[in-house]
Amino acid sequence: RKEVEQDPGPFNVPEGATVAFNCTYSNSASQSFFWYRQDCRKEPKLLMSVYSSGNEDGRFTAQLNRASQYISLLIRDSKLSDSATYLCVVMIGGYSTLTFGKGTMLLVSP
Amino acid sequence: ETGVTQSPTHLIKTRGQQVTLRCSSQSGHNTVSWYQQALGQGPQFIFQYYREEENGRGNFPPRFSGLQFPNYSSELNVNALELDDSALYLCAIRGGASTEAFFGQGTRLTVV
Numbered sequence: 180r181k182e183v184e185q186d187p188g189p190f191n192v193p194e195g196a197t198v199a200f201n202c203t204y205s206n207s208a209s210q211s212f213f214w215y216r217q218d219c220r221k222e223p224k225l226l227m228s229v230y231s232s233g234n235e236d237g238r239f240t241a242q243l244n245r246a247s248q249y250i251s252l253l254i255r256d257s258k259l260s261d262s263a264t265y266l267c268v269v270m271i272g273g274y275s276t277l278t279f280g281k282g283t284m285l286l287v288s289p
Numbered sequence: 290e291t292g293v294t295q296s297p298t299h300l301i302k303t304r305g306q307q308v309t310l311r312c313s314s315q316s317g318h319n320t321v322s323w324y325q326q327a328l329g330q331g332p333q334f335i336f337q338y339y340r341e342e343e344n345g346r347g348n349f350p351p352r353f354s355g356l357q358f359p360n361y362s363s364e365l366n367v368n369a370l371e372l373d374d375s376a377l378y379l380c381a382i383r384g385g386a387s388t389e390a391f392f393g394q395g396t397r398l399t400v401v
Contacts, residue, residue, distance in 0.1 A: 183331075222379055222392035223332065266331055276322065276345045277381070277390060279331035 182206055183280035185267050191286045196257045200283045202250040202267030211270035212243050214252050216263045217282065223266055226252075257287045292318075293382050295393035302400050306370050310396045312380035313362040318391075319384055321363040323355060326377040326395075338363060375400045 185202045192198050204212075212229040227234065229241040229250055240253040250267055267280040292315040302308050312321060320339045324332035334347035338357035352368040361382075367374060377397050381390040 187329075222394050224392070225389050228389075275320075275383075276334055276337055276347075278334060279324075281329075281331045 181280075182271075182278045183267055183269050185280035185283045187281055187283060189284040189286050191288065192257050193288055194257055194259060196287075197253065197255045198257060198285060199254075200252045200265055200267075200285075202252075202280055204248050204250070204267075204269045206269070206271050207248065209248075209269045209271050210275070212250050213268040213270070213277075214241055214250075215266040215268055215279075217266055218263050223279075226265070254285075257285075259287050259289065261285060262287045293380065293391050293393035295378075295380055295396050297396060298394065299397045300399070302370050302398065304370055304372060304400055307366065307368045308370060308398065310365045310367075310378050310398070311362065312364070312382075312393055313360075314382040314391075315361075318361055318382035320382065321357055321361070322381045322383075322390070323363070323365045324379040324381065325349075326379060328376075332379055335365065370400045372400050374398065
């Protein structure tokens with residue numbers, strides 16, 4: 180079983196739609212959780228951290244369910260510029276190394 | 290932007306050759322990690338250095354090795370290149386108590 184699993188997509192949505200991505204992780208000792216965004220042929224960039232209490236940043240909302248080992252990302256009012264791959268990332272272990280999922284591709288169309 | 294610079298940006302090598310990739314960052318970022326990202330995959334953790342010592346390693350063979358220097362720059366060395374080593378190689382830096390990782394733009398390695 181992969182340490183971090185995501186649906187690779189692609190998710191094709193029209194502008195203005197709401198879209199949700201899910202991610203599961205296998206290591207119950209995971210300490211911190213993130214969503215990164217990666218544009219085509221570019222480096223990953225931090226989108227937001229994920230907390231058990233949930234957190235929101237504008238149109239983006241992230242949730243963590245430790246009991247189910249499940250992370251989600253909700254994007255409201257999708258923009259063309261949201262088209263990218265969204266990487267679910269888990270920090271594991273005393274040395275705080277990052278483990279990435281395969282990524283979920285989002286394509287927002289006019 | 291992130292202060293992380295990788296060189297070269299693109300590289301073509303022949304199977305069996307050796308390659309050295311470089312990463313430089315602003316001072317204060319004392320943790321550097323290297324990742325391999327094959328096409329259509331997420332980044333895979335290779336190893337991590339903290340204050341010039343390797344303190345974490347992923348599932349990569351010993352022909353993948355690295356160094357971190359006192360000025361926080363780092364190298365990734367790969368010996369006996371194989372076709373499957375073709376990928377985007379990313380370095381990421383973190384500093385102090387921050388857990389946010391900043392990535393360089395990557396080196397795209399093609400092994401032919």
